[in-house]
Amino acid sequence: MKESHRINPLFSQVSAVFRPVVAVLACIGAFLSPFPLLAAPRLPTDPAEVLERLPMRPGDATARELAGLRAVVTRAAKEAPADPLPATQLAGRYYGLAIARGDPRYIGYADAVMAPFAQSRNPAVLAVRGQLRQYRHDFDGALGDFAGALEADPQFASAHAWRGAIYLVQANYAAARKECDALQALGRPTLYGGCIGLVRAYGGQMEAGSAALQRALDETRDAGNRLWLLTRLGEVAAWRGQPDKAEKHYRAALALGIDDGYLLAAWSDFLLDQQRPAEVVKWLAGWEASDGLLLRLALAETALRQPAAKAHVQALADRFAAAKVRGDTTHRAEEARYLLHLAGDATTALAVAAANYQVQREPRDARVLLEAAIATKDAAAAQPVRDWLQASGFEGAHWRQLGSASAQVRPGVPAPQPGIPKASP
Amino acid sequence: MMRLRGILCFLLSLFACAAMPAMAHKASDSYLALQVKGQEVTGQWDIALRDIDFAIGLDANGDGEITWGEVKARHADIAAWALGRLNLERGGECALQVAEHRVDDHTDGAYAVLRLAGTCPSRTQALALNYRLLFDIDQLHRGLLRLELDGVSHASVLGPASGVLNVKAGETSRLAQFGQYLVEGTWHIWIGFDHILFLLALLLPAVLVHESRRWTGVGSFRVALVEVLWVVTAFTVAHSITLSIAALQIVELPSRLVESAIAASVVLAAANNLWPVVERRRWLVAFGFGLIHGFGFASVLTELGLPRDALVLSLVGFNLGVEIGQLAIVACFLPVAYLLRNTPLYRKGIFVGGSILTLLVALVWLAERVFDLKLISA
Numbered sequence: 001m002k003e004s005h006r007i008n009p010l011f012s013q014v015s016a017v018f019r020p021v022v023a024v025l026a027c028i029g030a031f032l033s034p035f036p037l038l039a040a041p042r043l044p045t046d047p048a049e050v051l052e053r054l055p056m057r058p059g060d061a062t063a064r065e066l067a068g069l070r071a072v073v074t075r076a077a078k079e080a081p082a083d084p085l086p087a088t089q090l091a092g093r094y095y096g097l098a099i100a101r102g103d104p105r106y107i108g109y110a111d112a113v114m115a116p117f118a119q120s121r122n123p124a125v126l127a128v129r130g131q132l133r134q135y136r137h138d139f140d141g142a143l144g145d146f147a148g149a150l151e152a153d154p155q156f157a158s159a160h161a162w163r164g165a166i167y168l169v170q171a172n173y174a175a176a177r178k179e180c181d182a183l184q185a186l187g188r189p190t191l192y193g194g195c196i197g198l199v200r201a202y203g204g205q206m207e208a209g210s211a212a213l214q215r216a217l218d219e220t221r222d223a224g225n226r227l228w229l230l231t232r233l234g235e236v237a238a239w240r241g242q243p244d245k246a247e248k249h250y251r252a253a254l255a256l257g258i259d260d261g262y263l264l265a266a267w268s269d270f271l272l273d274q275q276r277p278a279e280v281v282k283w284l285a286g287w288e289a290s291d292g293l294l295l296r297l298a299l300a301e302t303a304l305r306q307p308a309a310k311a312h313v314q315a316l317a318d319r320f321a322a323a324k325v326r327g328d329t330t331h332r333a334e335e336a337r338y339l340l341h342l343a344g345d346a347t348t349a350l351a352v353a354a355a356n357y358q359v360q361r362e363p364r365d366a367r368v369l370l371e372a373a374i375a376t377k378d379a380a381a382a383q384p385v386r387d388w389l390q391a392s393g394f395e396g397a398h399w400r401q402l403g404s405a406s407a408q409v410r411p412g413v414p415a416p417q418p419g420i421p422k423a424s425p
Numbered sequence: 426m427m428r429l430r431g432i433l434c435f436l437l438s439l440f441a442c443a444a445m446p447a448m449a450h451k452a453s454d455s456y457l458a459l460q461v462k463g464q465e466v467t468g469q470w471d472i473a474l475r476d477i478d479f480a481i482g483l484d485a486n487g488d489g490e491i492t493w494g495e496v497k498a499r500h501a502d503i504a505a506w507a508l509g510r511l512n513l514e515r516g517g518e519c520a521l522q523v524a525e526h527r528v529d530d531h532t533d534g535a536y537a538v539l540r541l542a543g544t545c546p547s548r549t550q551a552l553a554l555n556y557r558l559l560f561d562i563d564q565l566h567r568g569l570l571r572l573e574l575d576g577v578s579h580a581s582v583l584g585p586a587s588g589v590l591n592v593k594a595g596e597t598s599r600l601a602q603f604g605q606y607l608v609e610g611t612w613h614i615w616i617g618f619d620h621i622l623f624l625l626a627l628l629l630p631a632v633l634v635h636e637s638r639r640w641t642g643v644g645s646f647r648v649a650l651v652e653v654l655w656v657v658t659a660f661t662v663a664h665s666i667t668l669s670i671a672a673l674q675i676v677e678l679p680s681r682l683v684e685s686a687i688a689a690s691v692v693l694a695a696a697n698n699l700w701p702v703v704e705r706r707r708w709l710v711a712f713g714f715g716l717i718h719g720f721g722f723a724s725v726l727t728e729l730g731l732p733r734d735a736l737v738l739s740l741v742g743f744n745l746g747v748e749i750g751q752l753a754i755v756a757c758f759l760p761v762a763y764l765l766r767n768t769p770l771y772r773k774g775i776f777v778g779g780s781i782l783t784l785l786v787a788l789v790w791l792a793e794r795v796f797d798l799k800l801i802s803a
Contacts, residue, residue: 052534
């Protein structure tokens with residue numbers, strides 16, 4: 001209804017008499033309106049109103065570094081358009097930012113920088129492209145890129161490491177082991193230890209895997225490497241039912257003082273399994289921008305019945321809905337956990353977990369599929385995970401419990417309660 | 426916010442990356458809603474301020490914050506940049522411009538809202554859309570398009586490999602188009618209070634007879650039904666005639682005149698209930714004023730836009746829709762009125778009271794429309 005203005009006072013009084021009539025008519029109109037009242041775009045009035053905070057200021061070290069790299073790329077595009085190395089360097093930097101900050105926009109920037117070199121067979125170009133592809137879960141494409149990089153440069157250790165990592169996610173342990181062996185042959189003991197340690201831990205030899213990771217840790221003084229190895233050691237200890245050991249590793253990793261989303265996610269999952277949600281809330285304060293960490297935060301707040309849980313669960317719902325609209329499927333493992341444990345939609349959770357398991361088959365992917373299958377009493381849906389448990393010999397006790405529970409569920413019969421695991425994320 | 430990791434050692438930490446690839450904020454999306462009706466284009470385009478900043482720079486003072494003042498100062502640049510990356514063709518390039526700038530918040534931050542307006546050379550041909558926003562600098566960017574072409578909706582995700590879209594006009598079945606105008610017609614009578622009040626003013630006395638200066642209930646339902654049918658049919662025939670000639674642009678009347686006359690018709694119909702002048706042949710009143718109301722319906726139809734290739738079909742659909750809306754009102758009104766016809770509630774409260782209310786409301790409308798005021802119009 002438009003604002004009345006310059007109304008003749010007489011009409012104004014007349015209209016006052018009919019206000020009830022108008023109210024009724026307006027009410028009917030509102031009821032019949034096909035458009036629900038949407039939050040309308042607004043017109044700010046204060047020029048000083050801050051609308052958006054950028055991830056970095058132009059004067060920040062990172063921003064200056066990026067600007068420098070971009071300038072080199074722009075110059076190279078004019079002077080030596082065939083040289084892919086400046087673009088590769090910038091794209092690699094963007095990729096690092098995407099991982100460190102959990103911000104996929106940098107992946108899009110890196111893709112755009114690399115676009116002119118789509119046909120290049122340069123190993124550095126192929127390696128960056130492979131990383132970008134694996135980020136988008138194009139694992140086969142990424143494996144091909146790293147294989148191409150190795151063809152051009154057989155000494156390219158990180159290409160082997162990447163291939164090993166991807167095969168681990170795909171639960172192809174035989175292929176992963178070959179990549180580990182190649183790293184050993186190249187004389188890279190730390191990389192080899194990380195690679196073979198995980199292959200063993202995933203493949204039914206947790207003790208040997210843990211020992212290999214520990215040896216690799218003893219080999220390296222590099223803080224980044226130590227952080228990663230300690231995190232994985234913590235996970236393996238938790239799977240083995242050794243919570244004290246796991247906590248020691250996690251705390252050593254956290255003590256390095258390096259922000260790392262993967263470490264925080266693994267540590268939070270550990271704390272959630274240990275029934276210590278209050279600590280999760282403390283550790284994850286300020287990390288809401290990351291979907292994966294927001295999920296853990298919302299799980300902890302829900303367990304504690306904190307009022308903040310509601311807004312965070314809603315934020316997750318909005319983010320998954322937004323990802324769905326653009327056809328983004330890289331968040332399905334987290335989405336399944338959200339659906340199962342926060343949204344109470346086990347049926348959709350099962351479908352999402354099953355779709356995720358087609359692509360990613362790590363223990364955490366297996367676990368949410370098992371949990372969803374049990375919640376929906378759909379024994380058949382969990383068959384791929386039981387096949388994996390059988391074939392790999394994975395020793396996580398809680399996984400084995402869930403696996404047998406999932407085989408016994410029948411529609412209409414109350415689901416067995418495998419209980420809270422003593423240890424394991 | 427996540428802080429930058431101190432040391433980026435990828436030789437090992439890349440494992441973690443593969444295992445947990447997308448701990449994401451959100452990749453870049455823009456939201457483009459376009460309505461193309463004949464030659465007319467309207468729309469809204471929401472683009473993240475962060476993306477605009479990355480493309481053309483918004484943070485003038487370099488403090489890492491984008492203020493409304495900084496955005497406002499660049500409105501012309503933002504419009505030129507965005508419109509330079511969107512082409513719309515319908516029988517040739519459609520001239521687009523940004524009519525208004527607003528801001529809005531989405532799940533991942535603040536967005537500039539560009540209200541679009543424009544015209545295309547053709548009103549019937551296929552529509553071609555070419556979207557290139559941000560692809561040169563962000564290949565993960567997607568344009569989330571909702572397009573309404575002549576009332577038919579399309580949704581699409583526009584990416585670097587799928588930024589060009591061709592939508593054939595009239596690809597929807599004739600039936601769907603017919604149905605759409607049918608719904609519009611029904612809808613219009615439901616939200617057009619003046620039409621409803623006019624009809625009700627004529628229908629209120631249908632269950633009564635005026636004998637020796639007082640009203641009594643009619644003897645049978647059939648009598649009331651026949652009276653109603655006459656009134657409704659006459660109204661329909663009349664407004665169909667004028668609606669058609671106005672929609673076909675044979676006769677065009679100024680809308681203020683039409684709207685005022687419609688208000689006057691409601692005044693007179695209500696007054697006739699209180700001080701009966703026309704008693705027997707109310708269908709004649711319905712017919713006469715129906716001619717006026719038809720011009721009113723036509724203005725709605727003009728706003729909707731009539732497809733050239735399905736002119737008659739749409740017109741018939743709209744008319745039928747109006748009819749269905751009217752019949753729904755009659756179906757609700759008549760049985761209740763018939764049952765209550767001999768009660769004081771109906772004769773005093775509903776018939777007299779309702780007529781007085783209608784008269785007064787219509788008088789205000791009349792005043793508004795004649796003097797071009799805004800008093801109570803919804």
